[in-house]
Amino acid sequence: MRVKCVICDSINELDDDLPLAKKLRNRPIHTYMCTECHGRISVNTESRLATGNFRFFRTSSPIDEEF
Structure with a gap:
């Protein structure tokens, strides 16, 4: 399966039996x-997280406070 990176537009070849290839084939929203x-x-x-000014907004607030 030929795939294209969404950032650098490089074209790579994936084996058809890999779980990633199956995910890309069955769910087109995945990139x-x-x-x-x-x-x-x-x-x-990781470097932004080390500065202390970076927060994950996808988690709940009690988990964010532990960081």
Whole structure:
């Protein structure tokens, strides 16, 4: 299965039997992100989280206070 990264537009090949390929095929709302972009975003998120000014808004407020 050919997939395209939503950030850098690189085209990669996924095996058809991988769970990610099945998820992308069955649920078109899910998007693919290459490993380089995923790593870059995770490093940037961890650095913003380390500053103390970053909050996760998808969780409830008592969990946010523990951070």
